[in-house]
Amino acid sequence: MHHFPPAVTNDAELRKYKLNGKGKKRHKYPKFQTLMGCEEPSKVSKQNWCKERGGGRNMKSAIKNQKNPNRIPLGPNRALMKKKKKNTESKTENDEKSNVLQPTTTTLLPSQQFGFFLDRLKSANNRLKLSSLEMESMADTCIVELLQDLEQNAGNLSKHMKAVFGKSWKNVLCEGQLLEGKVDPGSPAVLVISSSALRSLELLRGLRPLTRECQAAKLFAKHLKVNEQVSLLKARVNIASGTPNRIKKLIEIDALRLSRLAVLVLDMHIDAKGYSLFTQPQVSGEFWDLYTSHLHQQVIQGDLRICLYGHISQMQNEVKSAALDE
Numbered sequence: 497m498h499h500f501p502p503a504v505t506n507d508a509e510l511r512k513y514k515l516n517g518k519g520k521k522r523h524k525y526p527k528f529q530t531l532m533g534c535e536e537p538s539k540v541s542k543q544n545w546c547k548e549r550g551g552g553r554n555m556k557s558a559i560k561n562q563k564n565p566n567r568i569p570l571g572p573n574r575a576l577m578k579k580k581k582k583n584t585e586s587k588t589e590n591d592e593k594s595n596v597l598q599p600t601t602t603t604l605l606p607s608q609q610f611g612f613f614l615d616r617l618k619s620a621n622n623r624l625k626l627s628s629l630e631m632e633s634m635a636d637t638c639i640v641e642l643l644q645d646l647e648q649n650a651g652n653l654s655k656h657m658k659a660v661f662g663k664s665w666k667n668v669l670c671e672g673q674l675l676e677g678k679v680d681p682g683s684p685a686v687l688v689i690s691s692s693a694l695r696s697l698e699l700l701r702g703l704r705p706l707t708r709e710c711q712a713a714k715l716f717a718k719h720l721k722v723n724e725q726v727s728l729l730k731a732r733v734n735i736a737s738g739t740p741n742r743i744k745k746l747i748e749i750d751a752l753r754l755s756r757l758a759v760l761v762l763d764m765h766i767d768a769k770g771y772s773l774f775t776q777p778q779v780s781g782e783f784w785d786l787y788t789s790h791l792h793q794q795v796i797q798g799d800l801r802i803c804l805y806g807h808i809s810q811m812q813n814e815v816k817s818a819a820l821d822e
Contacts, residue, residue, distance in 0.1 A: 609804050610636035616774050620784040633796045640759060640803040648806050653702040653761075657686060660759060660803070665706075668758075672710035674732045682729030683753040684713065688737035688805075689783065690763035691773045693718035696737045699763060703735055710734045715752065717742050726751040740782040747790050757800055760791060764806035 604612065614634065642648060642656050658665045668685050688703075690696045693716040700712050713728055714720060715738025722745065729751045736743075736752070746752035766772045774780055794800035 604808055606639040606641045607636045609808070610634075610639045612808055613639070613802065613804065617784075617787075620780075630792065630796065638795050638798070638801055640801045642803065642805070650698045650702040653688075653699055653805065654705045656803075656805070657703070657706065657759070661685075669706045669734045670709055671734070672732055679732055680753050680755050681731055682713075682733055682751055683756040684733045684736040685756050686735045686759045686761060687743070687754075687757055688735070688761040688763065689740055689743065689773065689786075690737065690765070691739070691767065691771065691776050691779045692716075693739060695763060695765060695767070696739065699761075700735075700737050703737075707735055712737060713752075714738060715743050715746060722746070722749075722751075740779060740786045744782070744786040744790065747786075754790065754794065754800075757794065759801055759803055760795075761803045761805050764804055764808055 640660055643659050646652050646655060648656070657669065661668050673679075674681060688696065688699050690699060696714065696716050700707070700714065703712060710732055711728070713725065713733045713736035715725060715736050717739070722742075725742075725746060726749070729746065743752065747754065763773055767776075771779075773783060791800060795802065
């Protein structure tokens with residue numbers, strides 16, 4: 497083993513005294529050997545030396561933590577300052593997001609939900625012009641009553657749909673075979689309408705336990721062409737989810753049929769901008785146009801029931817109550 501001269505005090509001088517001769521081995525950590533002041537320190541002395549310098553039992557960490565007392569800083573560490581600033585900004589942004597006031601929510605009874613839906617329909621009727629007879633023929637029995645002890649989120653949608661269909665849920669929602677005269681191609685039993693394609697996908701993920709044998713139909717415009725959706729609707733479809741504009745278009749070209757439709761799920765989710773299916777300007781108009789032209793008659797006849805899925809915000813509820821009082 498080679499002895500480093502006592503004059504060796506830094507890395508530059510260590511490099512001068514490196515030995516590369518055959519048959520001679522260098523110490524694994526020459527700087528550690530110099531700092532220890534011995535040729536081959538014992539295992540215990542190595543561990544103690546490392547612990548004193550905050551490296552635990554790791555010699556590399558101890559050497560890295562060893563600071564040069566003669567080092568003069570040339571200025572502030574700009575990289576470290578930039579990193580700290582970025583972390584502070586991201587933390588502030590997250591705090592602002594978490595402090596945004598969310599509307600308080602409440603679970604309404606079917607009669608209250610019906611009042612809320614009817615209020616929205618009346619406000620939209622200024623453009624759509626439904627007759628007073630059509631408006632009065634609706635009853636609160638058209639609203640689906642969901643499980644009260646189960647949260648109304650995307651993950652629980654399949655459980656709620658099972659409860660809605662009762663004992664027949666497996667035959668209606670899971671079977672994949674077409675039945676002549678009973679089940680037409682492209683005629684879902686459940687139609688989910690939401691304000692965006694991303695939200696439709698999120699709800700479909702919650703319905704996966706019901707769509708393993710029979711594929712669900714994605715009825716929105718994002719990354720999907722009409723021809724692809726028409727081909728999919730030539731087979732049996734039990735569950736479909738999409739946005740109002742594309743659903744209306746597929747109904748009008750006779751690709752999507754409504755002969756078997758039993759439950760219309762209207763997503764009440766409020767997005768990051770504070771909009772929902774009923775409040776987002778463009779989507780809301782497209783939905784009411786779809787509803788009045790293709791769905792309203794089935795609701796009146798009692799063939800189709802409406803499910804307002806998700807908590808209705810307290811603000812919406814107050815608007816409903818004020819309108820009904822007038």
